[in-house]
Amino acid sequence: MDQPNNTNLRFLSVTTLNILITFFELVGGLLSGSLSLISDAFHNFSDTFSIVLSYLANVIGNKKATPKNSYGYRRAEILTALLNSIILVLISLFLLFEGIDRIQNPEAVKGAIMFWVAIISFIANLGAALLLRGGSHNNLNMKATYLHLLSDSLASIGVIIGAIFIYFFNLTWIDPVITILVSLYIAYESLPIIQQTFRILMEGSPDIDVEHVKSDLLAIPEIKDVHHFHSWSINENELMASVHVNLPDLPLSETEKIYGNIENVLKAKYNISHVTIQAECTRGLKKAMCLSNEDEDNDIRNGK
Incomplete structure (x- = not known):
C-alpha cells in the first residue's frame, strides 16, 4: 500500500x-x-x-x-x-x-x-x-x-x-x-x-463460496449449524460479514473462544476483516437440539 x-x-x-x-x-x-x-x-x-x-x-x-x-x-x-x-x-x-x-x-x-x-x-x-x-x-x-x-x-x-x-x-x-x-x-x-x-x-456479495464458508465453520467442533451468512464490501479491499451459529449451551467465556476461531477462519481463508457473530442454541437449527447438561440429566432421570 x-x-x-x-x-x-x-x-x-x-x-x-x-x-x-x-x-x-x-x-x-x-x-x-x-x-x-x-x-x-x-x-x-x-x-x-x-x-x-x-x-x-x-x-x-x-x-x-x-x-x-x-x-x-x-x-x-x-x-x-x-x-x-x-x-x-x-x-x-x-x-x-x-x-x-x-x-x-x-x-x-x-x-x-x-x-x-x-x-x-x-x-x-x-x-x-x-x-x-x-x-x-x-x-x-x-x-x-x-x-x-x-x-x-x-x-x-x-x-x-x-x-x-x-x-x-x-x-x-x-x-x-x-x-x-x-x-x-x-x-x-x-x-x-x-x-x-x-x-x-448495492451491498452485493463478494466472490465468496457460501457453502465452503459453512463447511469451514462446521469444522469447528462446537458449531452445530451455520445459517444467515451475509457478506459485503466497504471497498474493494475491506470485506465484512455477519453469521448465525448454533452452539451448545456454553458459558460466555467459552463462546468468546469460539468467536475467535470463527474470526480467524474467515480472516485467513476469505480475507474478511470484520465479522458480526450471533450465537444461538436451537433457533434456526433444523435437526439437532441444544440442551444444557442440567436439562440432559433431567431427561435421563425422567426416562426420556
Whole structure:
C-alpha cells in the first residue's frame, strides 16, 4: 500500500503534467486540424478533473471512523471511481459521434504537426500513467484514474500511426477512425469498473463460496449449524460479514473462544476483516437440539 505522502505527491505530479498535456494537445489539434488530437485534449482535461476528484476521495477515505460513520469514509473512493468511469463512458460516446461526423464531413489534417504533438503527448501520458500504476492494483479509485491516463497513451499511439499515414499517403479518414477505435476501447475498459462499483454500493456479495464458508465453520467442533451468512464490501479491499451459529449451551467465556476461531477462519481463508457473530442454541437449527447438561440429566432421570 502507498503511504499517504507518496500518494499525494503522485496525484500532484500527475495533475500538473496533465494540465500541460491538455493545453499542448489543444493547441496542436487546432494548428493541425486533427480531431483525434482535439478529442484527446478534452479527454486529458477530463483526466485532470478526475485526478483532482481522486485526490480528494483519497484524502476523505483516509479519515478515521466516527460514531456516525462507523465504517469510516472508504466508500468515498468507490463513489469517485464510479463517477470517473461514467465520465469515461460519456467521453467515449462524444468521441464516437465526433468521429462518425468527421468521416462524413472530412477536413484537411497537417500530418507533421499532428505527429510531433502526438509523440510528445504519448511520452507525457505514459509517464503520468506509470506514476499511478503502482497504487492501481488495490484501489479502484486509482485504477480508474490510471486507466484514464493509459487510454490517453494508447490514443497517442493511434494518433502517431494516423499522422504517419496522413503525412505520406494523405489518408485523412484515418484520423476519425482512430478516434472511434479509442472511444470503443475507453468504454470497454470503463464498464467493468462501473459494474464492480455498483455491486459494492448495492451491498452485493463478494466472490465468496457460501457453502465452503459453512463447511469451514462446521469444522469447528462446537458449531452445530451455520445459517444467515451475509457478506459485503466497504471497498474493494475491506470485506465484512455477519453469521448465525448454533452452539451448545456454553458459558460466555467459552463462546468468546469460539468467536475467535470463527474470526480467524474467515480472516485467513476469505480475507474478511470484520465479522458480526450471533450465537444461538436451537433457533434456526433444523435437526439437532441444544440442551444444557442440567436439562440432559433431567431427561435421563425422567426416562426420556
